[in-house]
Amino acid sequence: MAKVDLKAPIVEEIKGYTDSAKGIVLVDYRGITVDEDVRLRRELREAGVVYKVYKNTMLHRAFEGTDYDQLDKHLEGPTAVAFGVEDETAPARVLNKFAKEIEALEFKGAVVGGTYYDVDGIKELAKIPSRDELISKLLGSLQSPITNLARVLNQIAEKGGADAASADAEPAEEKAEEAAPVEEKAEATEEAAPAEEKAEAAEEEPAAEE
Secondary structure: OOOOOOOHHHHHHHHHHHHHOOEEEEEEOOOOOHHHHHHHHHHHHHOOEEEEEOOHHHHHHHHOOOHHHHHHHHOOOOOEEEEEOOOOOHHHHHHHHHHHHOOOOEEEEEEEOOEEEOHHHHHHHOOOOOHHHHHHHHHHHHHHHHHHHHHHHHHHHHHHHHHHHHHHHHHHHHHHHHHHHHHHHHHHHHHHHHHHHHHHHHHHHHHHHO
16 A cells, blocks of 8 residues: 655645745744734734744755745744745735844744845845835825826916906906096087087177178
């Protein structure tokens, strides 16, 4: 009877994660409490990170022939592995945050994008903002000029309305000024009428005496 490899399913499980992972970080978790482990796992899960504890021999078999075989030298002692499935720098970012609070949590090594990183390199990776943060900053930088443009256009529109109102008021004033001479002319005409009538009367009187 052929011997059944009981480790094969676990190795295949690890390979499944490595195939979909954009980055992997190994840590030594000895000494962390149950409560600390629960909080760590919850935050990693929320960041789209798969966090597992495997035997080193299984990790070695799963990493063989991949970029992650660069981590073989760290497969000693208790090893937990964080697979960055959604964001390659998320494992380093979350683990580094907890490493500052939990002294027992120690980095071993990482491979992100096919490149190996030591402990110092992992801490540098942790400084890279998440994809959502980068997108948010990009949108903010794009919206700022648009907001400024909208403000300027609004000011121009308001100024244009004020100018139009002023322009409408000017012709009305001009018309009022033009109407005044007409009234003055009418008054002058009325004053001239009696004078003309007196002249006509004067011409008629001598004619009557003859």
